[in-house]
Amino acid sequence: MTVFVTNMLLLLFLVFLLVLVIRTRRLFAVVVLAGAYSLVSAAMFVNLDAVDVAFTEAAVGAGISTVLFLATMAYLPGREKVLPSSGRIGNAMSAAIICVIAGALLVAAAVELPPVGDPTAPAHLHVAPRYLEESYSFLHIPNVVTTVLASYRGFDTLGETIVVFTAGLGVLVLLSGYTRTRRTRDEALSKGEGDDA
Amino acid sequence: MRDNPVLRTAAKILFAPIIVFGLYVQFHGDYSPGGGFQAGVIIAAAFILHALIFGLEAGRRLVPEWLNLAMLAAGVLIYGGVGVAGMMLDGLFLDYNVLLPDPSAGQHVGIILVEFGVGLTVTSVMLALFHAFAGFSENRFADNSDDTAGGRSQ
Numbered sequence: 231m232t233v234f235v236t237n238m239l240l241l242l243f244l245v246f247l248l249v250l251v252i253r254t255r256r257l258f259a260v261v262v263l264a265g266a267y268s269l270v271s272a273a274m275f276v277n278l279d280a281v282d283v284a285f286t287e288a289a290v291g292a293g294i295s296t297v298l299f300l301a302t303m304a305y306l307p308g309r310e311k312v313l314p315s316s317g318r319i320g321n322a323m324s325a326a327i328i329c330v331i332a333g334a335l336l337v338a339a340a341v342e343l344p345p346v347g348d349p350t351a352p353a354h355l356h357v358a359p360r361y362l363e364e365s366y367s368f369l370h371i372p373n374v375v376t377t378v379l380a381s382y383r384g385f386d387t388l389g390e391t392i393v394v395f396t397a398g399l400g401v402l403v404l405l406s407g408y409t410r411t412r413r414t415r416d417e418a419l420s421k422g423e424g425d426d427a
Numbered sequence: 428m429r430d431n432p433v434l435r436t437a438a439k440i441l442f443a444p445i446i447v448f449g450l451y452v453q454f455h456g457d458y459s460p461g462g463g464f465q466a467g468v469i470i471a472a473a474f475i476l477h478a479l480i481f482g483l484e485a486g487r488r489l490v491p492e493w494l495n496l497a498m499l500a501a502g503v504l505i506y507g508g509v510g511v512a513g514m515m516l517d518g519l520f521l522d523y524n525v526l527l528p529d530p531s532a533g534q535h536v537g538i539i540l541v542e543f544g545v546g547l548t549v550t551s552v553m554l555a556l557f558h559a560f561a562g563f564s565e566n567r568f569a570d571n572s573d574d575t576a577g578g579r580s581q
Contacts, residue, residue: 281460285452289468294553297475301560369534371457379462380538384521388506391545395503398552405559 233277240274255310257303265296278346282375357382429482438480445473453546454539463542467549475557483561492558495551502548509540 247267251260268291275284344351365377379387429435452459453466478486510521518525523537 282462282465285460285465286468289465289472293472294468294475294557297472297479298556298560301557304561305563369531371535371538373457373459375460376456376462376538376542377534380541381523381534384510384523384537384541387541387545388510388521391503391506391548394552395499395548398499398548398555402555402559405563 236277237274240270240277243270244274255312257306257308257310258300260310261296261299261303264299265292268292268295282373429480434480438476442473442477445476446470449473453542456542457535457538463545463547464549466542467546468553470546471550471553471557474554478557478561483558487558487562490554495555495558498547498551499555502544502546502551505544505547506541509537509544513537 244267247263247270251263251267254260254263268287272284272288272292275281275287348354361378361382362374365371365374369377369381371377449466449470449472452461452469453463456462456466474486474490477489509523509526513522513525514520516525521537521541523534524530526533526536
């Protein structure tokens with residue numbers, strides 16, 4: 231019960247932060263508020279006993295993302311531009327209708343879900359009992375999350391690592407500055423100096 | 428931010444403990460929350476803090492680009508290599524049981540190696556992202572970022 235109440239309070243706080251993010255026009259404040267949003271989400275995950283997820287959320291969401299946003303912000307003006315068309319009623323109405331329909335669908339789907347932490351939920355009856363039992367008695371590793379992540383589901387984690395690798399490489403290629411214009415300029419420069427045969 | 432003595436001292440004091448904490452999260456992941464993904468981000472955060480305070484050039488000198496790219500690929504290769512090693516020892520791909528005579532010890536070794544690969548890749552991706560974003564326009568960040576970043580954030 232306390233878990234439920236705490237989560238509801240944290241959820242309300244998340245909504246409050248979201249409203250602040252939408253309302254404010256100062257980009258610096260938006261970045262810091264987004265970091266706070268991640269930190270509150272991490273607190274929520276701790277509350278739900280998902281410590282490993284909370285750890286990742288706090289380190290990536292509140293830590294690195296904030297720094298990356300700030301690094302990017304150096305190229306942007308300090309305030310968000312107010313679009314002249316943002317006050318149009320038709321756009322707001324269609325957006326509101328889509329939000330209400332999507333929200334209703336999500337709530338309708340969530341009603342069917344088993345309660346959080348229910349040991350008889352279908353997801354906890356398939357392979358989870360074997361993992362929980364074996365992890366300590368056979369592998370002698372108390373943290374089941376690690377054994378599932380690295381051993382039982384090692385193939386998935388290999389895929390995740392490759393995704394991180396590919397994403398990093400893609401961003402590097404995009405941002406390395408070696409664009410076509412710069413390459414042609416470099417080539418033109420080296421030709422001008424008469425270096426290449 | 429190079430000239431602020433408080434920031435400089437704080438960064439110097441914090442740099443090593445952050446890395447030690449990252450290594451703890453990395454190699455103690457079997458027993459406590461954590462693992463390669465979290466540890467990679469924490470270790471990268473230490474280097475990002477260094478680059479934020481002492482400038483991007485100092486950060487690039489500390490972790491040169493070739494080293495970072497090598498670590499980026501080495502992490503994935505270590506992970507895949509552990510899988511191939513299992514196949515060489517008459518097991519399946521990513522089967523850690525065959526890595527050592529004792530299957531339980533083999534699992535320990537396999538998990539630690541695999542998590543090390545994940546940590547290596549995540550560290551270098553985070554660091555490369557920061558270097559790429561912060562150095563996007565070289566001429567603006569070439570000397571030091573303090574006047575640009577400080578002025579823009581107002």
